[in-house]
Amino acid sequence: MLMCRDLAVIASDYIDGELTGRQNLSVKMHLMMCKACRTFIGNLRASTELMQAHSSGHPNEDLLRRIDQQVAEALRTRKSRSGDQE
Numbered sequence: 482m483l484m485c486r487d488l489a490v491i492a493s494d495y496i497d498g499e500l501t502g503r504q505n506l507s508v509k510m511h512l513m514m515c516k517a518c519r520t521f522i523g524n525l526r527a528s529t530e531l532m533q534a535h536s537s538g539h540p541n542e543d544l545l546r547r548i549d550q551q552v553a554e555a556l557r558t559r560k561s562r563s564g565d566q567e
């Protein structure tokens with residue numbers, strides 16, 4: 482049976498999806514029963530995602546592209562509404 486301290490050791494691998502199927506299952510079983518570790522994993526996952534977003538080299542590329550699309554879309558809509566031919 483997985484203990485809290487065991488889970489702490491493999492928690493980052495669990496979040497990265499690098500555990501074996503059996504380890505993964507053990508973690509999930511433990512998380513079902515242990516609220517402390519659910520909180521722990523939740524916090525760790527949140528900070529991991531934050532770090533990955535900041536260290537990826539293109540942290541906001543997706544976001545920027547989406548904003549670009551929305552701006553372009555808004556401009557197009559406005560132009561077609563005002564009858565601009567461009």
Ligand SMILES: [Zn+2]
Pocket residue numbers: 484485488511515516517518
């Ligand atoms: Zn636990």
